[in-house]
Amino acid sequence: MTTHTDFRAFRIHNDAAGYRGGIETMNTAALSAGEVLVKVAYSSVNYKDALAGTGKGKILRQYPLNGGVDASGVVVASTDPKFKEGDPVLCTGSGLSETRDGGYGEYIRLPSTWTIPLPTGLSLRESMILGTAGFTAALALLRMQDNRQTPALGPIAVTGASGGVGMLAIDIFSRAGYAVHAISGKADHFDVLRNLGAVECIDRHQLVFSGKPMDSARFGGALDNVGGAMLAGLLPLIEPYGNVAICGNAGGIAFESTVMPFIIRGASLLGIASAGTARDLRDQVWQHLASDWKPAHLDRIATREVTLEQLPEVFGRMLAGDSFGRTVVRVGKV
Missing domain, CATH: 3.40.50.720 (NAD(P)-binding Rossmann-like Domain)
Incomplete structure (x- = not known):
């Protein structure tokens, strides 16, 4: 595919017009820098995402950025030979929706250092029920x-x-x-x-x-x-x-x-500061989560699946203390 593609994203701004987040169309050329371009399948909603999406907490360090501290999907282009087109991958934390574009977009560009190959034993959706x-x-x-x-x-x-x-x-x-x-x-x-x-x-x-x-x-x-x-x-x-x-x-x-x-x-x-965890520890944790520590009840824990358009409602409920379990975000088809 061409690396210059229009797509939808939940993008957060803070400028003269005020703090706001919502769905807009952007181009992959405008994404944060990185070696690996990923078509996103799923993300998730964490408390940190609700704070960032509403402006109730100072999460983002620069604007504008796409929200979402988690992402999973499939590689569509890479300048790093360790990743090839079609590889399923995931990323959590690592500056997503803080210093770089996050997972609430149909595409995300990631540094290869923080791109995790999807471990055998996990699906893309399961990896985002887990997420951060x-x-x-x-x-x-x-x-x-x-x-x-x-x-x-x-x-x-x-x-x-x-x-x-x-x-x-x-x-x-x-x-x-x-x-x-x-x-x-x-x-x-x-x-x-x-x-x-x-x-x-x-x-x-x-x-x-x-x-x-x-x-x-x-x-x-x-x-x-x-x-x-x-x-x-x-x-x-x-x-x-x-x-x-x-x-x-x-x-x-x-x-x-x-x-x-x-x-x-x-x-x-x-x-426990998960966002900046060193790569070797990340690999260990994800291998455990795909094998001996894999939760036996992921479908029970994933109490809701939503689209990008439903994010504001989810943020409001979470900040009001009216949430239970994990909310998975269906971002796009891969």
């Missing part, structure tokens, strides 16, 4: 295990368990042999969380922390999507040498704690 959310959960598990986390230490608490990262984490950690205790403020979703593999569900509204610097150990480790008071409350409950992986801040960016869980029990607090 699944990648984050699996990266947390990888880092925890690198720091000697094992199922023998005890159950893993997953906070924000009804969100995309949380639901995928339940499935991924369960597949890896861990008992998962799901913490969520949405008790009406507990049956779904149990079906994903949670052995216990805990109502966030009924979870009371003692406020002590140390308390009786309850969890072998945790994946925390909330931060704030939740993170502060979890730390005194972690078994000796357990890990708490923090990947979200829905409950606030600040928390009060003491050094006691760290110097008495040897607990570790691991920051």
Whole structure:
């Protein structure tokens, strides 16, 4: 195909006319630079996408850009011999919808450094049910295990368990042999969380922390999507040498704690920053997600599939706290 092709994209502007995002037609010649031109099949909706698409958060560092921090599709042109026409590929984070055009367009141009060959065992759609959310959960598990986390230490608490990262984490950690205790403020979703593999569900509204610097150990480790008071409350409950992986801040960016869980029990607090993850770790994570850690319930976790035109509605619901599971974006046919 010619590399100069018109296509549709959800493009975000911030200029004299104000902050706005919507569908428009552009040409592939105007896309961000990169060696690999991809025809996009699917993307997904993450909280970061809702912030970027509405202007409720300062996500984009330059304008205009196509939204969407995730993309999967098929290579249509490449100047890097490692990729050829027809290759299925994916990309998450890596500056998408932040410093370069993202996955909410029928085409995307990617640096070959961040272009991941679709692993055997995953379809293009499955890779976007996972997307940044699944990648984050699996990266947390990888880092925890690198720091000697094992199922023998005890159950893993997953906070924000009804969100995309949380639901995928339940499935991924369960597949890896861990008992998962799901913490969520949405008790009406507990049956779904149990079906994903949670052995216990805990109502966030009924979870009371003692406020002590140390308390009786309850969890072998945790994946925390909330931060704030939740993170502060979890730390005194972690078994000796357990890990708490923090990947979200829905409950606030600040928390009060003491050094006691760290110097008495040897607990570790691991920051999970998925967007800029090194390429060798990306490859490891995606190989796990396509094989031994592949969630068994992806179709249950993908609760909605939408088009580019439906994105504003999805953004609004997500920011209002009225979302559940993962939303897949059907971008184009490949």
